[in-house]
Every structure is written in structure tokens, then in C-alpha cells.
Amino acid sequence: xxxxxxxxxxxxxxxxxxxxxxxxxxxxxxxxxxxxxxxxxxxxxxxxxxxxxxxxxxxxxxxxxxxxxxxxxxxxxxxxxxxxxxxxxxxxxxxxxxxxxxxxxxxxxxxxxxxxxxxxxxxxxxxxxxxxxxxxxxxxxxxxxxxxxxxxxxxxxxxxxxxxxxxxxxxxxxxxxxxxxxxxxxxxxxxxxxxxxxxxxxxxxxxxxxxxxxxxxxxxxxxxxxxxxxxxxxxxxxxxxxxxxxxxxxxxxxx
Ligand code: NDP
Numbered sequence: 710x711x712x713x714x715x716x717x718x719x720x721x722x723x724x725x726x727x728x729x730x731x732x733x734x735x736x737x738x739x740x741x742x743x744x745x746x747x748x749x750x751x752x753x754x755x756x757x758x759x760x761x762x763x764x765x766x767x768x769x770x771x772x773x774x775x776x777x778x779x780x781x782x783x784x785x786x787x788x789x790x791x792x793x794x795x796x797x798x799x800x801x802x803x804x805x806x807x808x809x810x811x812x813x814x815x816x817x818x819x820x821x822x823x824x825x826x827x828x829x830x831x832x833x834x835x836x837x838x839x840x841x842x843x844x845x846x847x848x849x850x851x852x853x854x855x856x857x858x859x860x861x862x863x864x865x866x867x868x869x870x871x872x873x874x875x876x877x878x879x880x881x882x883x884x885x886x887x888x889x890x891x892x893x894x895x896x897x898x899x900x901x902x903x904x905x906x907x908x909x910x911x912x913x914x915x916x917x918x919x920x921x922x923x924x925x926x927x928x929x930x931x932x933x934x935x936x937x938x939x940x941x942x943x944x945x946x947x948x949x950x951x952x953x954x955x956x957x958x959x960x961x962x963x964x
Contacts, residue, residue: 720748721945726800731810733758735908739933750775752796783836803847808837808856833876850895860904860959888953897952904959906931926961
């Protein structure tokens with residue numbers, strides 16, 4: 710897909726710098742592309758997909774934008790903090806943080822391991838706190854933070870998803886509380902909660918797809934670009950009064 714990253718002053722994120730975790734694939738990659746299209750320089754992390762990450766960065770740069778792909782496991786707090794600092798140094802500022810990287814480890818109650826419990830919390834929750842703490846040190850008035858939660862914070866209609874649902878419900882409270890910390894600094898923080906979205910994590914033709922669609926008012930997976938659109942709004946100049954909110958974009962999954 711062509712990316713128009715013209716530096717026109719009319720672009721909503723012209724002159725801004727964004728940092729996106731987990732930007733190599735899926736929803737995160739769509740967010741990286743969208744923020745770049747809206748005029749932002751974008752640093753983003755990946756854990757394993759070096760080829761995809763570098764191709765995405767090259768794509769953005771070929772279109773005249775600025776991008777930086779960094780290999781960081783979000784569960785490594787020191788590495789995540791260093792990457793945020795590197796992005797702010799490379800691009801000269803930091804305006805937007807998107808906490809997107811996440812894992813969906815599912816399993817039955819009797820066999821779910823504590824290693825998977827800890828991994829879920831480390832990537833889906835602890836890394837969000839670490840990222841916000843460090844990014845806020847670089848942000849000024851007008852800073853924007855968005856976390857990708859899940860509709861599963863409100864509705865988990867199957868067995869095996871309890872720990873994932875817990876991790877995404879934690880983001881609801883974390884977002885509310887952090888809004889109070891960040892408000893006096895003029896920084897907003899919000900939680901975008903997708904429903905089924907067509908990615909490697911949740912393919913639109915996967916074995917669970919039909920039963921998911923049966924629970925929805927709109928019986929289809931979202932496209933990652935649709936989630937990126939809500940993130941772009943929250944990251945942009947029109948969303949200055951939205952903070953502490955958890956916003957569903959789930960085709961009525963939780964309706
Ligand atoms: P994918 O599995 O398709 O992609 C995950 C992305 O996160 C990849 O870029 C991956 O990097 C990166 N990532 C995973 N673990 C880590 C880690 N420890 N450190 C750094 N990066 C990491 O997931 P989705 O795009 O579907 O999901 C993105 C977010 O959206 C997640 O938080 C997920 O919980 C949430 N979500 C997804 C839904 C869906 O239906 N798809 C629904 C609701 C919420 P790499 O390529 O290197 O592995």
C-alpha cells in the first residue's frame with residue numbers, strides 16, 4: 710500500500726514524533742503506517758520480525774517519511790526505556806506513545822502455567838506502565854498516549870481466556886489512574902479496545918472466526934486500518950479533551 714508522508718503543514722501530525730510498540734505486523738503495523746501518513750516520524754519496536762520491521766521502515770522512508778525500527782522485547786524494561794530514549798534523541802522530541810505490543814496466551818485452567826501468567830502481565834501490563842513512565846519524561850503539553858486493550862476486558866465469552874482478559878481489564882484501571890497523573894502536564898492517555906481484528910493473532914478465517922462473528926452486531930473481523938483510524942484520532946489535535954477513556958471498536962462484540 711502506498712504511503713503518502715508528505716511534510717505538508719496541513720497533515721494532523723506534521724512535525725510530531727511517535728513511538729509504537731509491536732509495529733512489525735498486524736494492528737501495530739497499520740498504526741505505524743497511519744501515523745506516518747498523518748505526518749509523524751515513527752519509531753517502532755518488534756520482538757522477532759526483523760525482516761518485516763525493516764521493510765516497513767524502508768517503505769515509509771521511500772515515501773519521504775522518517776521511521777526507525779528497534780528490536781525490543783517489551784518485557785525487558787531497561788531495553789524498552791532505552792529504545793524510547795533513543796527515539797526521542799534520534800528524532801529530537803516525543804509526542805505520541807502507542808502501547809500496542811501484546812500477547813494472547815490462552816489455556817485451560819488446569820494446565821495454564823505461571824510462566825504464561827507472568828509473560829502476559831509483563832508484556833500486556835507492566836510494559837505499558839514502563840513505557841508511559843519513560844515516554845512522559847520526554848513529552849510536553851499536547852502529548853498523547855494510546856494503549857491497545859481489548860473488548861475482552863468487558864466480555865470474555867469462552868473458557869481459556871481469563872488471564873488475557875485480566876490483563877486487558879488492568880489497562881482500563883491503569884488508563885483511568887494515569888489520566889490523573891498526566892492531566893496536569895497536558896498529556897492525554899486512552900485505551901482503544903478492539904474486537905476481533907484480522908491479524909496473525911486472530912485470522913479472519915481462523916477456527917474461532919465464525920463463533921466470534923456470531924457474537925457481534927457487525928458479523929466480521931475489523932481491518933487493522935480501522936483500529937489505526939481510532940488511534941490516529943486520539944493521537945491528533947482534535948482529541949485534546951479525551952482522556953482516561955476506554956473506547957470499544959468491536960463491531961458490537963460487547964454490546
Ligand atoms: P499480532 O500477534 O498480529 O502482532 C503482534 C505485534 O506485537 C508484532 O509486531 C510483534 O512483534 C509484537 N510483539 C509481540 N510480543 C512482543 C514483545 N514481547 N515485545 C515487543 N513486541 C512484541 O497481534 P495483533 O496485531 O493482533 O495485536 C496487537 C494488539 O492488539 C495486542 O495488544 C492485542 O492484544 C490487541 N488486540 C488484538 C485483537 C485481534 O483480534 N487481533 C483484538 C483485541 C486486541 P514480532 O512481529 O517481532 O513478533
